[in-house]
Amino acid sequence: MPAHILIIEDNRANLELMSYLLGAFGYDPHTAGDGATGVEIARERPFDLIVCDIHMPGVDGYEVARRLKADPVLRAVPLVAVTALAMVGDRDRVLAAGFDGYIAKPIDPETFVVRVEEYLRHEHRTAAAHARAAPAAANKPTNGLTILVVDNLSVNRDLACSILEPHGYRVLTADGVDQGLAVARGHACDLILSDVCMTGESGYDFIRAVKADGRLAAIPFVFITSTMLEENDRVTGLCLGAARFLCRPIEPDALLAELEACLRAAGRLALGDDSDR
DSSP states (O other): OOOEEEEEOSOHHHHHHHHHHHHHTTOEEEEESSHHHHHHHHHHSOOSEEEEESOOSSSOHHHHHHHHHTSTTGGGSOEEEEEOOOSTTHHHHHHHTTOSEEEESSOOTTTHHHHHHTTSOGGGSOHHHHHHHSOOGGGOOOOSOEEEEEOSOHHHHHHHHHHHGGGTOEEEEESSHHHHHHHHHHSOOSEEEEOSSOSSSOHHHHHHHHHHSTTTTTSOEEEEESSOOSHHHHHHHHHTTOSEEEESSOOHHHHHHHHHHHHHHTTSSOTTOOTTO
């Protein structure tokens, strides 16, 4: 039976990343977007581990720890902080507050699950996570396709990599329009996955530049956004030449299916090839 892990985090991108990584390796993640809700959920059912952000509005991580450790039932549940530890003395304060340990931000998809396992009882650790702990970079599957991910948030780029790479894609990343264009012009890309709202120029500016470049115009272009959710936003993106306009949050399998459909439509993925999915 998989370990039940509660994640308390107010940043949706970080919440999605941690939840996806734990679920991908056989764990049963439950989520809460704020401290008060997290404490309520923790009291509703048993958990094998609780992972909690420190800096949250309202009930912050320290208050969550105080409430959980004051509960005679919940105090025995391992409690792990996720924090940037930006200030001198933060580490000591985290441990003094009742946390059993901490995982540093930004979240590293390659090591996060292994770090979480350090606080789980041995019988609750999954075989899949054990296998991931061994170096396996050289054995990653490949389907020969390259996807360029453009997003100004590193956590979104990391999440995309953690979804795409295990299914055989080579992933290139860029943090903005200028870097995205440079990468696209310097490497053969089979698809571009881009955020809409980015620092400086937007994803709309990016697709205009891509479609205006004869070398890049034929590359399937997909938007993904958590902020541009109105119908007119979708219509704008599609009218500029995007093959898809996706909204976060999106399940990993749904994202993979959308990208595979675009690749097939462009003749870059053979019919019946599901990219090892």
